[in-house]
Amino acid sequence: QKTSPAQAEFYQAVEEVLDSLQPILETNEKYKLHSIIERMVEPERQIMFRVPWVDDQGKVQVNKGYRIEFNSALGPYKGGLRFHPSVNAGIIKFLGFEQIFKNALTGLPIGGGKGGANFDPKGKSDGEIMRFCQSFINELYRHIGPTTDVPAGDIGVGAREIGYMFGQYKRLTGHYDGVFTGKSLLWGGSLVRKEATGYGCVYFAQYMLADKGDTLAGKQCLVSGAGNVAIYTIEKLYELGARPVTCSDSSGTLYHEAGIDLATLKELKEVRKVRLSEYLTAHPDARFIPVNDYPADGHAVWRIPAQLAFPCATQNELTEADAQALVANGVIAVSEGANMPSTQEAVEVFLDAKICYGPGKAANAGGVATSQLEMAQNASMQRWSFEEVDEKLKVIMKNIYLSASTTAAEFGEPHNLVLGANIAGFRKVADAMIEQGVV
Ligand code: NDP
Structure with a gap:
C-alpha cells in the first residue's frame, strides 16, 4: 500500500x-x-x-x-x-x-x-x-x-x-576497526575497491555476451557518468579491447569518436574536479552536448549509435525513448553500473527486445562484494594483492550472473535477468528471515 x-x-x-x-x-x-x-x-x-x-x-x-x-x-x-x-x-x-x-x-x-x-x-x-x-x-x-x-x-x-x-x-x-569500507590504501583499504563497481559491471557484460558466444573486443560502448563507477568501467572496457566513446556529468555529455581519453578524464574528475566540457581543451575533435540541448524525452548519451551501453551516473537516467533509440541503433547489451538507472518502461523495452540486460542490483554488485572483501581483510589483519582481489571479484561476478541466469531459466524466462536476480536474492533473504523467527 x-x-x-x-x-x-x-x-x-x-x-x-x-x-x-x-x-x-x-x-x-x-x-x-x-x-x-x-x-x-x-x-x-x-x-x-x-x-x-x-x-x-x-x-x-x-x-x-x-x-x-x-x-x-x-x-x-x-x-x-x-x-x-x-x-x-x-x-x-x-x-x-x-x-x-x-x-x-x-x-x-x-x-x-x-x-x-x-x-x-x-x-x-x-x-x-x-x-x-x-x-x-x-x-x-x-x-x-x-x-x-x-x-x-x-x-x-x-x-x-x-x-x-x-x-x-x-x-x-x-x-x-573496520567500520567503513572504501578506506585509503594507507590505512586499511582494499586494493581493487576503488575500481570494483566499474570493473564488475564490465565483467558482468562479458559473461552475458559469452553466453551468446560473443565478446567485448572491438565493440563501441556508451558510458554515462564521469565519477568513480564510470571511470573504472571505461578503464576495464579498454583493457578488454572495447572502445568507450562517451561519458557525461550533470552539465552534459561528451562524445569522442576516437575513444574517451582515460588519462584526461581522470585528471579532470579525480584531480582537478572540474566540468567535463574542459575535456575539449585537450581534445578539440571531441563533441560536448550541454544538458540544454538534450532531447525533451531523454538523455543525449543514449542517442549515439553503439553496441553496448553502461549507465553509470544515477537513477532514472535512461528513459523509455532512450531505450527505444538504443535498440533501434542495434545495442546488444546493457549492463548497469548505477542503481536503477533505467526507468521501468525502459526495462520493458530491453526485455521485449530480448537483448542482454544486466540490472544494477546484479551488474553493479562488484563494489559491495569487494567492500566485504575489505571487511574480511580488516578482520583477519591481512592484506591481499591486487590480482588476488581482482580474481575473487571475477568469480563473484560470474556467480552472480549464473545465479540470476539459472534462476531465470528455472522460472521459464531464461533471458530475464531482472526476474532471475530478484528471485535469487529474495529466496536467500526470505528463507533466512523465516529461520530466524519473527523478529
Ligand atoms: P560519483 O559521485 O563518483 O559520480 C557520479 C557521476 O554521475 C558524476 O559524473 C555525476 O555528475 C553524475 N550524476 C550524479 N547525479 C546526477 C544527476 N542527477 N544528473 C546527471 N548526472 C549525475 O558516484 P559513483 O560513480 O560512485 O556512483 C554512480 C552510480 O553508481 C550511483 O547510482 C551509485 O549509487 C551507483 N553505485 C556506486 C557504487 C560505488 O562503489 N561507488 C556501488 C554500486 C552502485 P556531477 O559530478 O556533475 O554531479
Whole structure:
C-alpha cells in the first residue's frame, strides 16, 4: 500500500521487485504465512538526523542526514552513503531496499542498508567537507560498528570523505576497526575497491555476451557518468579491447569518436574536479552536448549509435525513448553500473527486445562484494594483492550472473535477468528471515 507520494523511487523499486516475485510467491505458501513481503518492505530501523556545520564564512549551515538499516537477515547492514542535494528519505529507502537483494546475490554475509545527506559537496572547500563529515558522524557513530552496520561511499562520497568520517568515528569511540569500507590504501583499504563497481559491471557484460558466444573486443560502448563507477568501467572496457566513446556529468555529455581519453578524464574528475566540457581543451575533435540541448524525452548519451551501453551516473537516467533509440541503433547489451538507472518502461523495452540486460542490483554488485572483501581483510589483519582481489571479484561476478541466469531459466524466462536476480536474492533473504523467527 502506497502511503507517501514523496517516496516515488522507493515505490518504483518495490514494484519492480514484487512484479518479478509473483511466480515464487504464487507457489510458496510459506512466504505468505510468514508475511515476508510485509516485513521486507519495512526497514528494521530508519535514522534521520540534523547535521549542523560551519561554512568558511562562519555561517552555520544545516543539512538532513539519513541511515536506513533495512535488513540484517544475512549479516551486518552494508551499503553506501550518498551526499547529493537530491537526497531525501525516499531515495535512501529505494537504495537501501535494492541493497538487500544485491548483497544477497553476492553470496557474502552482508545485510542491506544505505544512508547519506542532502549536502552538496560541489564548490565546497576541503575544510567545509571535513567539518560536514565530522558533524555527520557526531550522530551516526552511535549506530554503526564493524559487526552491526558498515557504511561505504556512493555519489559524492569517496576516499577523502570516508577518511574524515573514520577519523571522527575513531576520536569519538576510541576504536580502530573496520567500520567503513572504501578506506585509503594507507590505512586499511582494499586494493581493487576503488575500481570494483566499474570493473564488475564490465565483467558482468562479458559473461552475458559469452553466453551468446560473443565478446567485448572491438565493440563501441556508451558510458554515462564521469565519477568513480564510470571511470573504472571505461578503464576495464579498454583493457578488454572495447572502445568507450562517451561519458557525461550533470552539465552534459561528451562524445569522442576516437575513444574517451582515460588519462584526461581522470585528471579532470579525480584531480582537478572540474566540468567535463574542459575535456575539449585537450581534445578539440571531441563533441560536448550541454544538458540544454538534450532531447525533451531523454538523455543525449543514449542517442549515439553503439553496441553496448553502461549507465553509470544515477537513477532514472535512461528513459523509455532512450531505450527505444538504443535498440533501434542495434545495442546488444546493457549492463548497469548505477542503481536503477533505467526507468521501468525502459526495462520493458530491453526485455521485449530480448537483448542482454544486466540490472544494477546484479551488474553493479562488484563494489559491495569487494567492500566485504575489505571487511574480511580488516578482520583477519591481512592484506591481499591486487590480482588476488581482482580474481575473487571475477568469480563473484560470474556467480552472480549464473545465479540470476539459472534462476531465470528455472522460472521459464531464461533471458530475464531482472526476474532471475530478484528471485535469487529474495529466496536467500526470505528463507533466512523465516529461520530466524519473527523478529
Ligand atoms: P560519483 O559521485 O563518483 O559520480 C557520479 C557521476 O554521475 C558524476 O559524473 C555525476 O555528475 C553524475 N550524476 C550524479 N547525479 C546526477 C544527476 N542527477 N544528473 C546527471 N548526472 C549525475 O558516484 P559513483 O560513480 O560512485 O556512483 C554512480 C552510480 O553508481 C550511483 O547510482 C551509485 O549509487 C551507483 N553505485 C556506486 C557504487 C560505488 O562503489 N561507488 C556501488 C554500486 C552502485 P556531477 O559530478 O556533475 O554531479
